[in-house]
Amino acid sequence: MTHTDPYLALSAATGRFSYGAPRAVTLSADAGRALFLRSTGATDPVERLWRYDLATGRERLVADPAAIAPGRTGAAAELPPLERRLRERIRLWAPGIGSFAATADLSRAVFALDGRVFRCDTETGTSTELPVAGPAFDPRPNADGSVVAYVAGGALHLTPGGRVSPADGALWGVAEFAAQEELGRTRGHWWAPDGSALLAARVDESALPLRHFADPAHPEAAPESFAYPQAGGPNADVQLWVLRPGGAPTRLRWDTGEFPYLTAAGWEGGGEILLTVADRLQQRVLLLSADPATGETRELSRTEDEFWVDPLPGTPLRLADGRVLTSADTPAARGVALDGKILTDERLQVRRVVGPRPDGRLLVEAGDGDPADQHVFLLDPGTGALEKLTAGAGVHAVAAHAGDVLLLTSASLDGVRRELRTAAGSTDFPDLTAELPYRPRPALSRVTELALPAAVLYPRGHVPGRRLPVLLDVYGGPGFQVIANEPRRWQFKQWWADRGFAVVTVDNRGTPFVSPDFTRAVFRRFSQVALDDQVAALRALGAAHPDLDLSRVGVRGWSYGGYFAALAVLRRPDVFHAASAGAPPTDFRQYDTAYTERYLGLPQDNPEGYAADCLLGDAPGLCRPLLLVHGLADDNVHPSHTLRLSEALTRAGRAHTVLPLPGVSHMLPDGALERVAVQELAFFREKLGPGREAGAPPSP
Structure with a gap:
């Protein structure tokens, strides 16, 4: 499908403005050079391996799939199943070299391409294909790059050397x-x-x-x-x-x-x-030390929480002096502790421990006020003293570090900068992404007595006094924050606003980065807290923004957001008048163990909570328009979730629409997101458009 809408065409052509961005940046042990993956430009999806010399600021292409494997680009259909599924897990859809591993000096790197393994001499840019036992996955070199370990046929092999794992039927x-x-x-x-x-x-x-x-x-x-x-x-x-x-x-x-x-x-x-x-x-989370000769383990640290130990990337971490850094949450703050002693105070919401610097201080990413912002700090593990390395509203993160060299990514509503900081000063790291077509300016606020992070986006050129239908663009689930001063996440929302909607986004309780208490409010039940918070936030925003027409409220979302969209029209048709629910997990008893049980517990121990969060029993009450969208190749939220809800609605005689997407996964890759948007727009314009009376629920 060729998009006639300029924004959708640009979004699809640029991989949602991701093509041309450097990824998987790795610095050498001496911090003299870097390897990274990137395509050749903003509309080229194929990722290649590049080398960057910090002293000269020059980059070189060292491995190009088109040159080393002509006609084979690493497209999803050509990948071994293990690699295809891993790319789905890490949300990577660009073809080409998906990952690489290198020696410490970055002189040699290995990677898989369509199941073939190559070793690249990054000094000369020469790639050599290595013999493998079958379609290969995740090759990794030893210290000097002379031997490469890889997975083929569910077994671990060496090249040279052959199979090294037992033939016992396991992976x-x-x-x-x-x-x-x-x-x-x-x-x-x-x-x-x-x-x-x-x-x-x-x-x-x-x-x-x-x-x-x-x-x-x-x-x-x-x-x-x-x-x-x-x-x-x-x-x-x-x-x-x-x-x-x-x-x-x-x-x-x-x-x-x-x-x-x-x-x-x-x-x-x-x-x-x-x-x-x-x-x-x-x-309970344990850090264990193991003796590789005997297999014996001993406990170094234990982190416990009566709700759940919220994952804090980079912890637990044993420091050079033997002390152990762990997460340490209080009701108000995500912090870290050293051998059980809390180092941080409630000014900080720690999001990631990146690692130690040469002087012993720790690089950490954290919020220090507005949850829409993230900064990079140096934390002294001895005193707890903090040094802030970034400034200005935005989401600042560490992309790579070695020695005294630091690669920072700073994303604000004005754009994205990749800054390489060395002893000699600061330079920009090469980035070929497309220029964002506009600079959205969401009106950010904290609403209700719970101080829920919220945003409203109006059409560009909106004339105050003109009332607009409202589109609640929602996620609302654990693990992902939407309200942030980061530009790419507002581009698509601005497109929706420019189609004639006031776009509202709210991070309800259960989402991260406000406080542990805020996140834990969904303990053992998802639906009620999210629904109550979103309704309360809508009403508060309606009072503050008189141009929001709360008699015409649509809701759209994907994954957990799709679950919430369907939940909203099923249980609160007095507030929500139409919904587009994408890839919704309609019954969490059918979702995976590690995610679901962290929050809801075991189904056999919390049957009431699982039943309360299941949408199938609500089917007879549907009285609002509902569009269900699902990729039929979705191995995260299986399409059966949508089909079972559709079956329940059909049995109850409730009219609804299903948009199946053959061959499409949970990521909506390769322009699928933009194609779905065309269908969603037609749906919402029909159901919420100007002149339509939306007070009483229509007949199904």
Whole structure:
């Protein structure tokens, strides 16, 4: 489909303004050079490997898929299933080189392309294909790059060297679905520093139910299946083993029944392994030290919470002096503690511990006031003293660091800057993304007695006094904040506003970065808190913005936001007059273990909460227009969620519309988002357009 709308055409052509952005930036140990992935420009989706010399400020293309594998670009259809699914987990849809791993000096890098493995000499820009046992995934070099470990056929191999994992029917060297999607761990094998051994995850999914996918648009194609950890059911059995080529393997021993989730692992020198594990409800997180020779483990730290231990990336972290940094939440603040002593105060909401600097201070990303902003700080673990490294409203983050070199990404409503800070000064890091077509200026505020973060976007050129239908563009679920001073997230909302809507966005309780108490309000039940907060915020915004016509309120969202959109018209038709629900998890009993159980507990222990959050029983009450949209290749929120709700609505005689998207995944890649927007716009214009009376619910 060719878009006639200029914005939608530009958004699709530029990958939502992401093509041309440097990604996966890695600095050498001496901080003299960097490797990174990027395409050649704003409308080129194919990612290539580049090298950047910090002394000269020059970049060089060192691996181009078009040159080393002509006719093969790393498109999704050409990828081995393991890599395709990992890209879905990390929300990467650009073709080309999806990831790379390199030696510490970055002189050699390895990567997979369409199941083939290449080793690149980054000094000369020469790539050599390595022999592999089959379509390969996640290649990683040893310290000097002479041997590469990779996964093929569910087994861990070396090239040169052959298979190194046992042939026992398990998956070796990969991260399971729960780890990739919900726990922040995307890899499953790690080289020992001296290259003598590999730490490898062994994943047994035999107890898990299978999810099946068939493309109705292509009935000649065989269906695909994969193991899925469904709430209340079994998880994958995950173990860690030390594998030695030619030697006996050693299993690392901890109570995997009590602590089934492996959230992080890695070598600490040649004689120690550190791993982080969590219990099923994620109320206890342990940092363990393991002896690779014997497999014995000992506990270094324990973090506990009566609700759940909210993941704080970068923790737990053992410092050079042996002390352990952990997350430490109070009702009002996300903080960190050193050996149990809290270092931070309630001025700070810590979001990530990036790591130590050469002087021993810690790089942290945190909010220090308005939750719409994020800054980078240096935290002294001895005194708790803070030095703020960034300034101005926006979302500031560390993209890479080594030695005294720091690569910062600063995104504000005025644009994005990638700044390389060295001892010699500050320079811009190469970025080829498209210029954003406009600078939205959302009216940010905190509303209701709960101080909910909220925003209103008007059409550009809006004349005060002209009342507009309201479009609530919502997410509302745990783990993702919408209200932020970051430009890309407002572009699409401004497009909707320019179509004649007042676009409203609210972060209700349960979303992150306001306070732990704010986030934990959804403990053991999602729906009621989100619905109450969004309704209260709408009314408060309506009082403050008289141009919001609350008799014409539409709601749209995707994933959890799609769940909320359907929930809104089903349970509050007095407030919401039409909804577009994209990929909604309509029954959390059918969603995955690690995410769902963190907040709702086990279905067998909280049947009332799961039932209250399920939308299927609300079907007979639908009296507002509802558009359901779902990608039929969605392996995150399976399309059965939408189909079951549609079935319940049909059985109840409730009219609704379903828009199926054959071959489309949860990410809405390759222009699918923009194509869906055309359909949504027609839907909302028909249901909420000027002149339509929207007071009483229409007949279904």
